[in-house]
Amino acid sequence: MLRLIENAKRFATKCAIVDQSDSYSFRDLLDRSEVIALHLLQGKEDLGQMRIAFMIAPGFDYVAVQWGIWRAGGIAVPLCVTYPLPSLQYVVEDTVAEMIICGPEYEDILSPFSMMPNIRFTRMSGLSKNESGNLPEIENQRGAMILYTSGTTSLPKGVLTTHANIEAQVSTLVDAWQWSSSDYTLSILPLHHVHGIINVNSCALWSGATVQFLPNFDAKKVFEIFMEGKVNVFMAVPTIYFKLIAYYENLSQTEQMKVTEKLKKFRLMVSGSAALPVSVMEKWHGISGHYLLERYGMTEIGMAISNPYEGTRRAGYIGMPLKGVEVRLCDEADRVIPSDQPGEIQVRGGNVFKEYWGKPEATAKAFTSDGWFKTGDIAVVEDGYFKILGRDSVDIIKSGGYKISALEIEEVLRKYPGVKDCGVIGIPDEEWGELVAAALVTEKNIDLSVLNAWIRERMPAYKTPRKYLLVKDLPRNAMGKVTKNELKKLF
Incomplete structure (x- = not known):
């Protein structure tokens, strides 16, 4: 049987979920997911990996439906609650x-x-009827979930993970980040994405911990929940930390001291899904007393690399490979290269997805001949810690024969007075191949010639932007990651 479900039985009387309507025990979750599973089966022995899409608000019902699909033998396809109809239709x-x-x-x-005859449309209200029957035994190698990539270079691809993949992803993080049944976490991330589903909800529930849901991000509400003193594990994306810092800075000194006192009692704070600016890490450390644990993962692999739970967390670095996950750096011909040279991160292990749904050619292209998944992310290793230089397609700018990291330039630009945020890209140029260009979100009007002179004192001239654009905000996806291809269109 599924280990996530088996573990839940050990914590039957403990609080599993708190949402806006009520609090629920692990027994409540087991009972509700069984009712849903039997309803989905409607007398069948097994759903046989039928794909079931669901759009449920974050909370008890969301988890009960997800578990119900798994327990009935289906493949869960969570839909993004903010997508327009055409995007939902595509999935x-x-x-x-x-x-x-x-x-x-x-x-x-x-x-x-x-209205569609080939789709069984079920409202949440219709899943309450008690049905009789038995639930199937689910083998680990069967498909469990399809999540969609952000589709930065083409149409989004469905990433099929098995129950074995999910168990590897979850158990690795539970071990690395020392989850336990005494933990209490806040779930605020989108639940069509691996960060919220695996790192937060599944790790917590696997361990017998409690998950409190906040369906929509609200900095004031987040701090109110923190002040209740129950939360001790918190995971978010850099954009959320940026917004929390901005809210904190507007509090009175007395309120700030109270918040800091509570935050210092947390066990763990994690940042991921996008590169964490060093400036944000340092500001948050000043507020909370915590150095954020930055890690590296993606839809296809869950998490692969992490800064240590105990030990030095290095700002600007994603850490070291997690236990049970093999990681190597390779050149464009998939040859292993010395780790102190820039190369593509390639990953192998039980955490790696099975296939891109219905796309055998894309699946074959994503793996080397000896079974390593090609992430497309470029990194180097310094003193044992991996440092991301960028994504080959969008963050590595090829200009005048140089390979330039957009992330490195962004980090420097954020230190300039008045620059709130920035996005650096390469734009096509006949002479140079690509020109370095920067979009800036600023607090006030800034003199770009002064900025340019300033950055040239801090970086080699070939890395400095040749074009600037002042924007009100940067285009982002649902996880808060800057969409570089959309940014390019602004130039």
Whole structure:
């Protein structure tokens, strides 16, 4: 049987989930997910890896539906609650989903699917009826979930993970970050993404910890929850830490001291899904007393590299390979290179996904002949710690024969007075191949010639931007990551 479910039985009476409506024990979660599983089966012995899309608000019902799909033998396809209809339709059609489960908040946007004869449209309210029957035994190698990549270079691809993949991803993090049943975490990340589903919810529930849901990010509400003193593990993306810092800086000195006192009692704070600016890490350390644990992962592999739970967390570095995960750096011909030279991160292990759903050519292209997954991210190793230089397609700028890290330039630009945030890209140029260009979000008007002179004192001339653009905000995806291809269009 699924280990996540088996573990839950050991913590039956303990609080598993707190959401806006109530608090629920692990027994409540087991009972509700069983009712849902039996309803989905409707007398069948096994759903046989049927794809079931679901759009449920973050909270108890979301987890119960996800577990119910797994326990009935289906493949869970969580839909992003902020997507427009065409994007939802793409996911439903691409997975050939035979069923959609819909929460009351999303009935309007999903209503077109209720008219389709080949899709069983089920409202959350219809999943309460007790059905009789037995649940199937689920083998670990079966498909469990399809999550979609952000699609920065082409249409999003469905990443199929098995139950064995999920168990490897979760158990590795539980061990590395020392999760226990005494932990209490806040779930605020989108639940169509590996960060929220695996790192937060699944790790906590696997360990018998409590998950409190906050469906929509609100800095004031986050600090109110922190002040209650229950949360001791917190995971977020750099954008969220940036917003929390901005809110904190507007509090009175007395309120700031109270917040800092609470935050210092946390056990663990993690940042991921996008590069963490060193400036944000340093500011948060001043506020909370914690150096954020930065780690590295993606939809296809869960987490692969992490700064240590105990030991030095190096700002600007993603850390060392997690136990049980093999990592190497390779050149463009997939040859292993010395780790102190820039190379592509390649990963192998039980955490690595099975395939891109319905895309055998893309799957084959993503792996080397000897089974290593090619991440497309370029890194070097310094003193044993991996440092991301960027993503080959968007963060590595090839200009005048040099390979330049956009992330390195961004880090320097953020230190300039008045620059709140920035995004650096390469734009096509006949002479240079690509020109370094920077979009800046500023607090006030700044003199770009003064900025340019300033940055040239801190970086070699070939790395400094040739073009600047002042923008109100940077285009981002649902996880807060800057979408560089959208940024390029602004130039």
